[in-house]
Amino acid sequence: DAGVTQSPTHLIKTRGQHVTLRCSPISGHKSVSWYQQVLGQGPQFIFQYYEKEERGRGNFPDRFSARQFPNYSSELNVNALLLGDSALYLCASSLGQALFYEQYFGPGTRLTVT
Amino acid sequence: GEDVEQSLFLSVREGDSSVINCTYTDSSSTYLYWYKQEPGAGLQLLTYIFSNMDMKQDQRLTVLLNKKDKHLSLRIADTQTGDSAIYFCAERQGSQGNLIFGKGTKLSVKP
Numbered sequence A: 001d002a003g004v005t006q007s008p009t010h011l012i013k014t015r016g017q018h019v020t021l022r023c024s025p026i027s028g029h030k031s032v033s034w035y036q037q038v039l040g041q042g043p044q045f046i047f048q049y050y051e052k053e054e055r056g057r058g059n060f061p062d063r064f065s066a067r068q069f070p071n072y073s074s075e076l077n078v079n080a081l082l083l084g085d086s087a088l089y090l091c092a093s094s095l096g097q098a099l100f101y102e103q104y105f106g107p108g109t110r111l112t113v114t
Numbered sequence B: 001g002e003d004v005e006q007s008l009f010l011s012v013r014e015g016d017s018s019v020i021n022c023t024y025t026d027s028s029s030t031y032l033y034w035y036k037q038e039p040g041a042g043l044q045l046l047t048y049i050f051s052n053m054d055m056k057q058d059q060r061l062t063v064l065l066n067k068k069d070k071h072l073s074l075r076i077a078d079t080q081t082g083d084s085a086i087y088f089c090a091e092r093q094g095s096q097g098n099l100i101f102g103k104g105t106k107l108s109v110k111p
Helices: none
Strands: A005-007 A010-013 A019-024 A031-037 A044-050 A053-057 A064-068 A074-078 A087-094 A109-113 B004-006 B009-013 B018-024 B031-037 B043-050 B055-058 B061-066 B071-076 B085-092 B099-101 B105-110
Touching: A005 A087, A010 A019, A019 A087, A019 A109, A031 A074, A044 A064, A044 A074, A044 B099, A074 A087, B004 B085, B009 B018, B018 B031, B018 B085, B018 B105, B031 B061, B043 B055, B043 B061, B043 B071, B071 B085
Parallel strands: A010 A109, B009 B105
Antiparallel strands: A005 A019, A019 A074, A031 A044, A031 A087, A044 A053, A064 A074, A087 A109, B004 B018, B018 B071, B031 B043, B031 B085, B055 B061, B061 B071, B085 B099, B085 B105
16 A cells, blocks of 8 residues: 655755645545654644644644645645745644544655755 | 653664653643654654553564653664664644654664
């Protein structure tokens, strides 16, 4: 079975630009979460989506937005990029929203903002 | 607070046991996890423990939970060079159910 897939693998953008990152969950998983991992730190929660609705949001500015599609794939959008947005962006999928469902992570998208 | 704390580095010799420690602050956490991250890769779920358990063993991995002290540990028996990676402790709690991670412990295994 395919795991969580993310695209692109790497991305270089300039300050002020916007970016769209994509995630496909494990087949059958209906919940997708996004995390930002800055170099040398643990991942920080950005969003959780379940059944196409936002179910949780971390402490990130409104420049960050996301959505989930009917096939449960998801996009993370970041507008007006800052140098500090450079990070590994991780997507995780789980069967559902309940706490007892494990979250499985994709390989991440490495975003560099110059 | 929502801080999960881990020591940053651990170095062991191949064949020895490794013990990675973690403390968390939210006593309402229901599930606690250990993830492994190899260089340039995403996170691999290693194991987890439910808060009503004291211990969980899975092959070479043993997780110990001390709820009173909010202390979690991961023991890797017969550590191999392939175990070299960063290990993250994470708690999952609250209405959102998102994971809260520590900064990670970098495990180096010397041959």
